[in-house]
Structures are given as C-alpha cells and as structure tokens.
Amino acid sequence: MNGTTADLATQQQALLAALLGEMGDAKKIANYVHLVRGGGLKAYRTNGHAAAERALRAAYPVVTQLLGDESLAGLARALWHAHPPHQGDLACWGEDLADFMSRSAQLASEPYLSDLARLEWAVHRAACAPDAEPDWPSLALLSTHPFEVLRLRLAPGLRVVRSAWPVVSLCLAHTEAGATPEALARVGGKLRVAVAESAVVWRQGWRPCLREADAAEADLLSAVLAGASLAEALGAAPALDVAAWLPDVVRSGILLGVCAMEGA
C-alpha cells in the first residue's frame, strides 16, 4: 500500500507506530511521508520525550529529586513508549510509573520508590479534585440518626496510601519547608529498618496535603471510600479513638460533614 492508496486510519497508525514504537517501526511510515534525513520524525519523538519528562516532573517532584535528572529523563522515555497516554490531558498521564518502577531491575535496590510514586500520584490528582465546601451543621445528624444510616463526607480527592516503607516521612522530608539534614537522616534510619507508614492525602482549600495515618484511621477512611456506612466504617476500625480523631479531621478539612444514606 502506498501513500496515495492508504486510508487515513492506516496512515495515522503508521505515524503513531513510528513515534511510539521501536525505531524499526519507522520503516512503514516511509511509504506515506516525505522524510528529510529523518529529522521530522526525530523532532516529534524528541517532543514526546520532553512532554513525558515534564509530566513526570510535575507529578513526581520527590521521585525526581531522588532519581536525579538523567535517570528521570530515561525513565520518562521508557514509560512513554511502554505506557503511552490514552487521552489529551497530559496531567492524567503517568499513573503507571509506580508499577513500572516496581518491575524495573535497575531500581530493585530501591523498592520504596514505587510506593513513593503512588503517594505522589495521589497528591497530584488531589490538586485538581472537585471543590467542596464543608457542611458543619450536618454534624448534628450524628446525634439524631443511627450510625447505620449515616456516611462520612470526606474531602474530594482524598486517598489512603499504605506502604511497607516510610513514604510519608520520605515525602515530607523532601517537600516541606524546613527540611533539614537531621530529618533526612531520620528518614534514612527508617528506610534501613523498613518502617511501614500509611498516608492520608487530601486537599485543604487549594493546597494538597498529606500526613501519616495510623492503621485504625487508614482502615476507617478506606471503608468510607468504599461506600461503608459510619457504623460499618467504625466497625472496620475498632481501635480508633473517635473522640480524639473527629476534631482533628474537622479542623484539617479531611471531614467535610455527614450525610444520611439514601432511603434513611
């Protein structure tokens, strides 16, 4: 099939294969385009790699710091070809990085990086979650309705990330103002003995936030995210000190209110 008879879909697939596939895939496209020393294809491939690197730097600032510029660039190129975008908003691309790193032989000596990436992805997506206002009067439902028909209303974009590694300490030591050599040394110590940490990620106002969640809080929030009633969520986290927890999550914007479940 030559350039004058191929249909548009075939032409477009050939160009995509030339850009996203191995260099050998570039041979087919020569049937359809005028190539000038191959520079055009190279320009588009370079554009793609630059876009991949920008996207990962934006979504994964701590992973970027830990890997260094050169390694991040190589990783971005590899991920681009292994898991190219499926949609036109590049802010949505890069979620596969965590799994990709966990399968990488080169990164096997740093097994915590993939969990750190999962945490940073949750922060990245929380940044553009829908806006929501708190509804404090709704907390009165706690004293008027049985917990079986109530559900906690959490901040949009809230996620729980569980890890066998100290990913919260690692992330905060590289992102918080005032990160010190002492803080980094403490993180190093936790990494050496594999201190497990879970994180809660949410947005307070415009600011994405994260902090460590203990096991009971992580269990409760996970249950709520899965659609549990308040009674079921509390049942999933019997060790949670609700009287101490409630004011904290109200103050921090993790909890925005309470709602009665449909049919209640």
Added chain:
Amino acid sequence: MSAPAYGEARPCVGLGWRQPHYQALMSSRPALDFLEVHSENFFGEGGAARAVLLQGRAHYPISLHGVGLSLGSALGVDPVHLRQLADLVKRVDPMLVSDHASFARGLWRDQVVHAADLLPLPFTDEALAVLCRNVQTVQEALQRPMAVENLSAYLQWQAQDWTEPEFLAELCRRTGCGLVLDVNNLYVNARNQQLAGEGSDPLAACLDWLAALPTQAVAEIHLAGHTVVVDDEGGSMVIDDHGSQVIEPVWQLYRAAVSRWGAVPTLIEWDTAVPALDVLLDEVRRARAVALDVLEAVT
C-alpha cells in the same frame, strides 16, 4: 464566538497566560485585550488552576486554545476530552475556542493512544472529510463555532489533493468554523522547506500562502518565536518552540495579514523559557504598534 474583528480600526492584542505569570499578571493587571490559555491545563474539576483561570476571567476575555482535541483523527474526537472542554467552556464563556488541524489520537498495538503532539494531516479529501466531521461534532457539543489553527509540520505526507490554504479554507466553508492563522508556523514550514533544498525565499513563500488563502474567516492571528536546531549529522531544522521573540520576517507576515484581514485578535505566544512579564508586554506593545500602523495606512 465573537465575530472576527474585520475592518475594525483598533488593534486587539492578547497574551498567552502561563503558570510563571499567574500571580504577576493578576497583581499588575496590564492593559491586554484578552488572555489565552491552553484548555487542557484547566480540565481539572476543581483546585487552584481553575480558580486562577476564573480570577483571570473576571478581568479579561479568555481565548481557550486546545492542543489535545485531535481534530483530524480518523477515530473521531475523544468524548471524555470533549465533555471536559464543554464543561470548561460553560464555566469560562470564552471569546474563542480553538485547536489545531492535526491528529494525535489513533490505534497503536490495538489500543487507543494519544501522542500528545500536533501531528500533521495529509491534505486529502478523506482527511478533510474527517476533520470537518470532527469539527462539527465539537461545535455541536459546545453549541458555538470554533476555530482551527494551521500547523508547523516537520514532515509532509505524500498523498495530497489540496494545497494547505485551500484545505483550510474549505474546512471553514463546510463547517462554519474560523481559522487561527499562525504566521510563525507558516514561516517555520517555509524555512524547513528551504533547509531541505525545496525553496529559496521563505518570506515570499509565506506571502504566497497568505495570498492563496481564499477565506475571510480568520478569527485569531498567532505570533511566536522559533529556534534553529542542528542535529548530530550537521543538518538543521527549525523548531516551533515558542521560546523567543518574534523575528522580523514574521512581523512582516503579520503586517500582510493585518492589511488583508484587519484588526483580528492577535496573540503573543511564549511557552518555553518564559521570560519576565515585561518582555512579553513589550511584544504585545509591538504587535499593537504594527497593527495600528497598518490599519492607519489602509484607512
């Protein structure tokens, strides 16, 4: 979409509003006729980015310029992308919605991918039909006309039934869409043809292109800088990186465009190595001065 400002005497010049200047521009609120943003950067349903855009909208008209609709895709337009754009348009009520005469969406290894680039289309009957169908889909979803931009293209398809200006004019005629005329893109293409030994005078080639554009539907003019890169083998190529000042031949093309189409809204684009806001505002002032000079000469 506002009616293109054909024949109006007052220049209308806006600026591409990028993240490094979100705060500075809101603090100083310089005299600009509009702000242009990349639609996809504001697709998130909430958060700081969209709040910033709505703050800008309170003070300036907004031109929503997309880079990801993939209007020329044989697979059609991504319905999710279109829904996000429609939601943004509803919130912002922009002066113009635009994207490119390009594709990025297609099948690769049996899955739908998006190459996140502005890949050229063959100027064929089939590509024109696909482009028209997709533009109509978008216009129906948005309930307003849109505008489509000519590309800087780093490769050319062998198959061709139309010249580029005829292809774009026919697109406008069939769909009622407008044209975003990027005169820097014209120059980049002509320079690359020159570097490939296929043309001797890029400015003359661009003027011929403009003369051959049989349409009045120019809705916005784009001005930007470009860069010449040299590859490992010593070959040169001009890259449309929007990372420097508009060069003199492109200003000449702008003069030619204004003399033909009048005070069309004009955008200064600067997307990489974004300089201080004052540098951008100097480019805006120059565009105004050039347009005013031309408009006064023809009236």
